[in-house]
Amino acid sequence: MKKNWPILVVDDEDVMCESMAAWLREDGYHVDTAPNGQQAVELAKATDYAICFVDLKMPGGMDGIETMMEIHRVRPDASIIIITAYATVDTAIQAMKEGAQEYIVKPCNPQEISMLVSRILKLKKLQSENAILRKKLNRQYRHHDIITKNPRMEEILSLTQEVASLRSTVLIRGESGTGKELVARAVHFSGNRAEKPFITVSCAALTETLLESELFGYEKGAFTGASGQAKGKFEIANGGTIFLDEIGDISPKLQADLLRVLQERRFYRVGGAEEVQVDVRIIAATNKNLAQEVQEGHFREDLYYRLNVIEIRLPALRERCEDVPLLAEHFVQRISSELGREVHGITPAALKLLMAHDWPGNVRELENVIERAIVTCRNGMLDEQDFSWLQRKRAQQAWEIPDVPLGELERRAIVAALERKHGNVKEASASLGIDRSTLYDKLKRYEISH
Amino acid sequence: MSALYLVAVGSVPDKVWEWIENAAAEWFPLPIQHLPGLSIPESAYDPKRKQYQSVDIMRMLAQCAPHDNSRVLGITDVDLSIPMLSFLFGQAQLDGPVAIVSLCRLQQEFYGLPAQNDVLRERLAKEVLHEMGHTFGLVHCPEQKCAMSLSTHIGLVDEKAERYCSRCGLQLAQRFASLDGGV
Numbered sequence: 344m345k346k347n348w349p350i351l352v353v354d355d356e357d358v359m360c361e362s363m364a365a366w367l368r369e370d371g372y373h374v375d376t377a378p379n380g381q382q383a384v385e386l387a388k389a390t391d392y393a394i395c396f397v398d399l400k401m402p403g404g405m406d407g408i409e410t411m412m413e414i415h416r417v418r419p420d421a422s423i424i425i426i427t428a429y430a431t432v433d434t435a436i437q438a439m440k441e442g443a444q445e446y447i448v449k450p451c452n453p454q455e456i457s458m459l460v461s462r463i464l465k466l467k468k469l470q471s472e473n474a475i476l477r478k479k480l481n482r483q484y485r486h487h488d489i490i491t492k493n494p495r496m497e498e499i500l501s502l503t504q505e506v507a508s509l510r511s512t513v514l515i516r517g518e519s520g521t522g523k524e525l526v527a528r529a530v531h532f533s534g535n536r537a538e539k540p541f542i543t544v545s546c547a548a549l550t551e552t553l554l555e556s557e558l559f560g561y562e563k564g565a566f567t568g569a570s571g572q573a574k575g576k577f578e579i580a581n582g583g584t585i586f587l588d589e590i591g592d593i594s595p596k597l598q599a600d601l602l603r604v605l606q607e608r609r610f611y612r613v614g615g616a617e618e619v620q621v622d623v624r625i626i627a628a629t630n631k632n633l634a635q636e637v638q639e640g641h642f643r644e645d646l647y648y649r650l651n652v653i654e655i656r657l658p659a660l661r662e663r664c665e666d667v668p669l670l671a672e673h674f675v676q677r678i679s680s681e682l683g684r685e686v687h688g689i690t691p692a693a694l695k696l697l698m699a700h701d702w703p704g705n706v707r708e709l710e711n712v713i714e715r716a717i718v719t720c721r722n723g724m725l726d727e728q729d730f731s732w733l734q735r736k737r738a739q740q741a742w743e744i745p746d747v748p749l750g751e752l753e754r755r756a757i758v759a760a761l762e763r764k765h766g767n768v769k770e771a772s773a774s775l776g777i778d779r780s781t782l783y784d785k786l787k788r789y790e791i792s793h
Numbered sequence: 794m795s796a797l798y799l800v801a802v803g804s805v806p807d808k809v810w811e812w813i814e815n816a817a818a819e820w821f822p823l824p825i826q827h828l829p830g831l832s833i834p835e836s837a838y839d840p841k842r843k844q845y846q847s848v849d850i851m852r853m854l855a856q857c858a859p860h861d862n863s864r865v866l867g868i869t870d871v872d873l874s875i876p877m878l879s880f881l882f883g884q885a886q887l888d889g890p891v892a893i894v895s896l897c898r899l900q901q902e903f904y905g906l907p908a909q910n911d912v913l914r915e916r917l918a919k920e921v922l923h924e925m926g927h928t929f930g931l932v933h934c935p936e937q938k939c940a941m942s943l944s945t946h947i948g949l950v951d952e953k954a955e956r957y958c959s960r961c962g963l964q965l966a967q968r969f970a971s972l973d974g975g976v
Contacts, residue, residue, distance in 0.1 A: 358849075362877065362884075369885065369933060371933060450874060450877060452879050453946075454945035457945050
């Protein structure tokens with residue numbers, strides 16, 4: 344018995360109810376019948392019917408459309424199929440306007456009704472699977488993959504909850520691999536847009552022209568190869584969130600187009616003359632210092648302020664080294680299970696080694712390092728041997744000056760000194776050869792928590 | 794003792810009884826008996842549609858059914874329908890004692906073709922297995938070759954085999970094994 348999909352047949356004619364119910368039961372459905380609208384609504388209160396066949400003309404009491412509206416009031420997801428022998432366009436239009444899923448004229452071909460039922464139930468199954476997957480995603484992205492005991496990260500997590508249900512634009516800053524997309528997903532899946540799409544666009548991956556059509560869609564003939572109209576990511580994300588990764592890399596023209604979308608929530612498809620209106624929340628991310636990009640004339644100031652309504656700056660992993668053991672253990676559990684390897688943890692010596700690394704590739708690098716170690720691990724625990732290549736790499740890099748701005752070098756030197764001195768500012772300033780108040784100024788400027 | 798009672802509803806050609814008995818004997822461990830033929834109730838006729846409402850005929854057949862594990866299978870030559878559907882090849886009470894099969898749309902003549910006994914015999918056997926399967930609790934089967942698959946037009950009847958799939962066959966055997974008082 345297909346018990347998950349109960350069906351209700353509502354008709355004042357006993358023969359109609361009885362025969363239709365018998366026919367549907369042969370197909371394995373649980374079928375109830377009601378001779379009038381009142382009884383149908385009472386039954387719908389007790390049972391979540393997937394489909395209700397409702398006769399349009401029922402003498403005395405509620406007619407088919409009233410019955411349908413009342414059933415919808417108690418069971419908004421029920422699909423109503425209006426049945427009538429009086430086929431008129433007017434009643435069909437009214438029934439559909441009031442929310443009927445389908446409108447059929449009796450008698451109809453058995454194949455027609457069989458296909459109609461299976462089409463509606465297939466859709467319901469997909470909707471139900473979709474809801475389950477969304478719930479799973481929701482749980483997954485709420486906080487599960489953001490593992491931290493760092494006070495600044497905890498503040499960021501509570502901020503994501505506070506801003507989750509707002510429409511305000513969020514700008515997430517952080518080095519590559521710090522988990523900007525994960526935080527964007529946490530914002531989306533914790534808010535009232537969680538059931539709607541979350542669409543990611545990597546702005547750095549596409550040329551200006553491709554990115555323009557990717558974001559805004561295009562009309563037929565807009566360019567060579569545009570053989571039909573296509574929706575852009577903004578339209579696909581309607582009702583939900585668009586995540587614009589690497590926003591600092593977009594061209595001046597796209598900056599202007601994006602500013603217009605942010606201001607008016609409207610745009611034109613490429614080659615189109617008709618305005619498209621959308622309700623989309625924008626979350627942007629960058630590993631660049633956008634304020635500096637504005638000063639240098641590479642990024643529009645007005646767009647920067649539009650994007651920077653709520654700013655989240657993610658610390659680099661070296662600024663939250665207390666999270667390294669937690670993240671490492673988490674990745675060991677997850678990756679060993681995904682790869683089907685019997686690896687149960689990391690030895691303290693190996694953890695010490697991981698904590699001493701400065702992780703320029705941040706959490707993503709840590710994840711990759713753990714995966715590589717799991718693949719080559721010979722016993723049930725990851726030990727120093729499994730990370731020996733990391734030590735060699737570190738030794739090679741020790742004398743290499745990274746290709747970063749001078750300010751970044753200074754920031755890293757300060758973070759390293761604070762780590763060496765276990766957060767003691769007096770000792771750290773002494774080791775850096777500057778006085779304590781200068782160090783405090785620099786901590787503030789570089790947004791370093793200690 | 795439980796039995797499969799066959800009954801003619803209206804005028805039914807003699808040749809079909811042997812075909813039905815052969816099909817039923819292979820699958821149902823019930824002795825087959827014949828009941829006196831019944832006239833089609835006048836109330837069943839729908840002059841607008843020029844068809845017969847199967848509900849009225851099923852109600853009449855239900856009165857013949859004894860209160861044991863017996864089944865009553867009516868065979869009729871008239872075109873059956875229900876208010877919602879334009880026609881039926883047959884109908885059964887799911888897990889109940891009564892079923893009916895119509896010969897009307899199983900005959901080649903209905904489609905303007907010359908009569909063919911072997912085609913009618915095959916189609917009738919499939920529909921007998923189908924409706925009888927319903928009376929023993931089987932629902933429509935997704936396996937297209939199975940006698941329990943839903944046929945919404947004659948082409949689908951022809952695509953089926955004169956047998957149940959292994960799943961439905963097993964379910965049927967389990968059903969017979971569990972019937973109180975045996976069959």
